[in-house]
Amino acid sequence: METxxxxxxxxxxxxxxxxxxxxxxxxxxELLAAQENDFTGYGGVGExxxxxxxxxxxxxAGHAIRDRLYDPLPAGIVDTGEIYDCVIIGGGISGLAxxxxxxREAGPGMKCLILENHPIFGGEAKQNEFLVEGKQLLAHQGSxxxxxxxxxxxxxxxxxxxxxxxxxxxxxxxxxxxPEFPLSNTPYEAVGLQHGQYGFWFGARFNQRPGxxxxxxxxxxxxxxxxxxxxxxxxxxxxxxESAEKTKFQHPKVEGDATSRYLDSITLEQHYMERFGLSxxxxxxxxxxxxxxxxGLGPDALSxxxxxxxxxxxxxxxxxxxxxxxxxxxxxxxxRLMMKSLIPGAIDGPHSVEGVCRNxxxxxxxxxxxxxxxxxxxxxxxxxxxRWGSEQSQLSFDRVLKERQTISS
Ligand SMILES: Cc1cc2nc3c(=O)[nH]c(=O)nc-3n(C[C@H](O)[C@H](O)[C@H](O)COP(=O)(O)OP(=O)(O)OC[C@H]3O[C@@H](n4cnc5c(N)ncnc54)[C@H](O)[C@@H]3O)c2cc1C
Numbered sequence: 170m171e172t173x174x175x176x177x178x179x180x181x182x183x184x185x186x187x188x189x190x191x192x193x194x195x196x197x198x199e200l201l202a203a204q205e206n207d208f209t210g211y212g213g214v215g216e217x218x219x220x221x222x223x224x225x226x227x228x229x230a231g232h233a234i235r236d237r238l239y240d241p242l243p244a245g246i247v248d249t250g251e252i253y254d255c256v257i258i259g260g261g262i263s264g265l266a267x268x269x270x271x272x273r274e275a276g277p278g279m280k281c282l283i284l285e286n287h288p289i290f291g292g293e294a295k296q297n298e299f300l301v302e303g304k305q306l307l308a309h310q311g312s313x314x315x316x317x318x319x320x321x322x323x324x325x326x327x328x329x330x331x332x333x334x335x336x337x338x339x340x341x342x343x344x345x346x347x348p349e350f351p352l353s354n355t356p357y358e359a360v361g362l363q364h365g366q367y368g369f370w371f372g373a374r375f376n377q378r379p380g381x382x383x384x385x386x387x388x389x390x391x392x393x394x395x396x397x398x399x400x401x402x403x404x405x406x407x408x409x410x411e412s413a414e415k416t417k418f419q420h421p422k423v424e425g426d427a428t429s430r431y432l433d434s435i436t437l438e439q440h441y442m443e444r445f446g447l448s449x450x451x452x453x454x455x456x457x458x459x460x461x462x463x464x465g466l467g468p469d470a471l472s473x474x475x476x477x478x479x480x481x482x483x484x485x486x487x488x489x490x491x492x493x494x495x496x497x498x499x500x501x502x503x504x505r506l507m508m509k510s511l512i513p514g515a516i517d518g519p520h521s522v523e524g525v526c527r528n529x530x531x532x533x534x535x536x537x538x539x540x541x542x543x544x545x546x547x548x549x550x551x552x553x554x555x556r557w558g559s560e561q562s563q564l565s566f567d568r569v570l571k572e573r574q575t576i577s578s
Contacts, residue, residue, distance in 0.1 A: 214305075215298035216530050217501075220287045222310055227286055253282045260285030261292020262312070262500065265507040269331070272511060289530065290508055296498025307526075309499025314355045316493060331506040332520050338494050355495040362387050362408065371395050403451045413446025421474075424481045433474040437461050440473030502526055508535075 208228070212221035223231075233239065255271045257264045260283045271281050289295065293311030300306075317336045318325040328336050343349040353360040361367040365385035372380040375395040383394050387408055391401045412418045421429040432440060437460065438452050447456075452468060461471045496502040505525035508515045515535055518528035 260290035294500035296501035307497035437468035
């Protein structure tokens with residue numbers, strides 16, 4: 170920790186190497202010639218409006234690293250003399266948690282800096298805000314749900330330490346005079362499927378032009394779907410979660426038991442075929458894009474155990490703290506609680522779930538060195554693309570999230 174490293178060292182080894190390993194080279198001229206288009210899309214209102222996912226600017230910055238635009242570093246890079254005991258690249262929940270542990274463990278007088286290439290912290294755990302008919306609506310970006318942890322466990326204690334005191338949430342109940350419209354608490358549930366508020370769209374691939382909706386597919390037992398009767402039966406079995414007749418499926422009980430080990434020896438696709446009596450074609454046509462999608466791979470590549478591993482980590486039964494929980498903006502709330510724990514002034518108002526949800530981020534508290542850096546026009550005009558290296562200072566992307574004179578203060 171005492172050895173000096175230059176920005177060039179860091180760029181050369183860590184970031185550029187990984188960047189170029191992942192992507193094939195593409196001439197920077199092509200990248201820079203590309204105009205900002207509708208890639209970024211509408212980001213709503215409020216403090217996340219310019220941070221709706223990996224925006225065009227963030228993408229460009231990543232491509233510029235990949236294409237070694239900063240190798241050699243542009244002229245004019247100067248050493249600002251800033252010294253930190255810990256520098257964290259990325260202000261997602263890992264970076265924020267890292268900074269929190271550093272703050273708690275490293276002792277007084279230690280300084281930590283988080284560098285983040287979006288205009289706001291959170292990484293995948295960000296939200297967006299929309300105004301619809303005068304009402305403010307929140308929606309999550311990537312990370313949506315969290316699980317209630319075992320009481321007294323490390324994670325339960327961590328939740329408490331950031332102010333998540335009641336991890337099992339109480340959800341608003343319908344009190345209107347109209348019939349209740351059942352809604353899922355998280356995007357991973359499909360409550361509407363059981364209540365006729367669900368539809369499947371069949372397009373040109375199913376010879377439907379311009380396309381057709383099949384509403385309430387479960388209630389209609391998929392009648393009217395433009396698929397063969399064999400596919401219809403398989404699909405129904407899947408939707409109802411019914412095992413194939415000849416299958417005697419045993420749910421794994423603990424990690425490492427015989428069922429777990431067997432599941433880990435076959436693909437998820439094979440497992441669906443065995444458990445639900447599905448054809449491979451059915452899995453690939455209807456389930457592949459979704460099942461296992463969170464892992465970035467399809468069922469043909471994933472271990473069958475991946476479908477159960479998650480539950481094995483969180484085996485608390487429903488009703489006893491085991492179910493998924495979600496804030497309106499997803500885990501952005503957890504990122505905000507972490508930030509409030511790191512720098513109490515970072516978000517106005519009380520340190521509570523409601524406090525961090527309802528109040529605004531105080532950006533000046535996140536970047537106490539911001540003013541002296543305003544000489545660099547790219548910081549503010551093209552934050553993601555060019556703060557890198559053009560800030561006349563150092564490795565720096567978009568917003569310096571956290572920089573404290575002393576961690577202990
Ligand atoms: C679509 C999707 C849905 C998910 N749903 C859930 C869920 O419901 N529940 C759940 O628990 N988990 C979910 N996850 C997983 C969860 O989001 C991640 O495990 C977690 O948020 C990762 O946090 P992280 O800080 O490690 O990475 P990230 O959230 O990716 O944060 C990394 C940050 O570093 C920044 N960064 C990267 N490179 C640089 C650089 N060179 N310089 C500066 N900044 C940089 C990135 O822009 C980003 O802001 C989901 C993930 C995805 C993609």
